Amino acid sequence: MDFTAAARRIAVIGVGNEYRHDDGVGWAVVAGLAQRGRQRPLPRGVRLTRTDGDPARLISAWEHVHLAVVVDAAYAHPDPRPGRVHRLRPDAGLPGASRGAAGSHGFALGDTIRLARVLDRLPVELLLYAVEVADTSLGTGLSPQVAAVVGPLVQQIEEDIVRHSPADR
Numbered sequence: 001m002d003f004t005a006a007a008r009r010i011a012v013i014g015v016g017n018e019y020r021h022d023d024g025v026g027w028a029v030v031a032g033l034a035q036r037g038r039q040r041p042l043p044r045g046v047r048l049t050r051t052d053g054d055p056a057r058l059i060s061a062w063e064h065v066h067l068a069v070v071v072d073a074a075y076a077h078p079d080p081r082p083g084r085v086h087r088l089r090p091d092a093g094l095p096g097a098s099r100g101a102a103g104s105h106g107f108a109l110g111d112t113i114r115l116a117r118v119l120d121r122l123p124v125e126l127l128l129y130a131v132e133v134a135d136t137s138l139g140t141g142l143s144p145q146v147a148a149v150v151g152p153l154v155q156q157i158e159e160d161i162v163r164h165s166p167a168d169r
Contacts, residue, residue, distance in 0.1 A: 009065040010046045010161055011123070015053045015072040015109070022082070022133035022146045026050070026071040029129075032154035042158070043165035055112040059121050067164045068123040069157055072109055073146075074130035082134035083145035085153060090126050127160060129153060 012033055014026030027050045034048055042048075049061045053072070062068035074086070090113045109128070116122045131153070134143040142150070 010043075010067045010069070010164060011062050011065045012046065012048050012069045012157060012161070013058065013061045013071070014048075014050045015058065015070060016050075017052060019138065019140060021135040021137060021139050021141060022131075022143050023073045023136045024140070025073050025131045025133065025142060025146050025150065028142060028147075028150045029071045029153050029157065032150055033157060036154060036158060042161060045165070046161055053109070053112075055115055058109075058112050059116045059119070062116075062123045062126070063121055065123045067125045067127065067160075069127045069129070069160055070109070071129045071131065071153065071157070073133040073136065076132045080132055080134075082132050082143055083149050084132040085149055086128075086130040086132075087156075088128040088130060090128055125164070129157070 012030060014028070014030035016023045016026040018024035018027050030048050030050050033042065036042075037046075037048075047065070051057045051061055058070075062070070076084070090110070109130075113122070113126070131146060131149060134145055141147075
């Protein structure tokens, strides 16, 4: 990877499915960042992406970036609290994300990260926001608990972006 080019690139990736209620939280956060970007432009080199969590699409979305911020719905066991946000740095390990236990998709995000590591296709830095969910049944709209964290999460990610952006933007 050309780290000089990657040093200027940031990807924010919303993982999910807006037709499965709370599973759409990643997409809602990306939409919120796009909306804020119209009012207050994000730094140059920031790419906003939505994906369904397919490992190949996810790895492609974070390829050739310095920082990838991934937002995904997650199930918490044994003490679920819908709307609780976990900020994780998978490069330091994925606490509680055992094989098949993270995310709300058929292929766990932790497995995708392990695959990308083996393939040497991880971004320089990876930051994961996992939002605990209440409802991933068919239908649109987020539960009240999950919808309440979208705005604060958009603001937190915007701060992450600014912190990781080059000073000469």
